[in-house]
Amino acid sequence: MVLSPVPGGSTVDAVLDQLQAQISDGSWPVGRRIPAELELAARLGVSRPAVREAIRALTHVGVLEVRRGDGTYVRSTANPRALLRRLARASIRDTFELQLAYDVQAARLAARRRTGADLARLEELLRARDEATEADxxxxxxxxxxxxxxEASGNPLLIEAMRFFIDRLHESMRAIRLDREVPEAGPAAHRAVLDAIAAGDPQAAASAAAAVVEPTLAVLESLAAREEAAAAEKSEAGAGR
Known part of the structure; x- marks a missing residue:
């Protein structure tokens, strides 16, 4: 199959479709190095960041492998598009339910395994979060x-899963910052997570991580229930006419 320009206005999904098609039809067999980002962007008529995001998504699910200084290689012919579509269509509530599971275990493990370098980096990241003003x-x-x-957890599978999930979390937190109806945990709640990790207290770290997510999740669940009730009421009213 030959790569063709992506229609204007298309999302990264369109780039993913073309890359996956090359792999699925055997044009790019396992072990093959795929064209460089710049070449792919030119052939598809899209921006280089769009190509990079598509490659990153396929790398996170094991289809591609990026070898630093060498290029990107096909690792598997499996088609992860169903998973990627579900992730793209996930609601903010879905995202926070998954974040709760990831964050609690990550904090618990980080409290056991963190290094001095991990703590220094987390301090910098927390400072950047506290100082951020614009939603994005x-x-x-x-x-x-x-x-x-x-990353401080030291669990490579958890780290890769979180890296795959992180773009969705970014978008969800951006949306929440723009929506005053849904609260987000402030600096004190996040500081409690870091303090527990620094103290080497796994249980306190897990509890603090849960406390960051649960209040927001409770509001999201309440809003979802309200929307479902309104939809059911509207449906019943329509059926009674």
Whole structure:
């Protein structure tokens, strides 16, 4: 299959579709080095960041492998598009439910395994989060702190899962910063997570991590229940006409 320009206005999904098609039809077999980002961007008629994001998504699910200084290689012919679509369509509530699971275990492990370098980096990431003002900047800084906790866990699978998930968390936190109806945990709650990790207290770290997510999740669940009730009421009213 030959790569063709992506229609204007298309998302990264369109780039993913083309890259996956090259792999699925055997044009790029396992072990093959794929074209460089710059070449792919030119052939697809898209920005280099769009290509980079698509490659990163396929790398996180094991389809591609990036070898520093060498290039990107096909690692598997499996098609992860269903998983990627579900992730893209996940609600903010779905995102926070998953974040709760990741964050609690990441904090627990980080309290056991963190190094001095980990703590210094987490301090910097927390400072950046506290100082962020614009919604997009805040979303990125919040996601970076949570990823930093996962990286301090020392669990390679948890780290990769969190890296795969982090863009969705970034977007969710950006949306929450713009929506005053949904609260987000402030500096004190995040400081409690870092303090417990620094103290080497796994249980306190896990509890603090849960306390960061649970209040926001409770409001999201309440809003979802309200929307479901309104939809059911509207449906019943329509059926009674």
């Amino acid at each position: 900047e805040f979303g990125a800084a919040d996601a970076a702190f949570h990823l930093g906790v996962a």
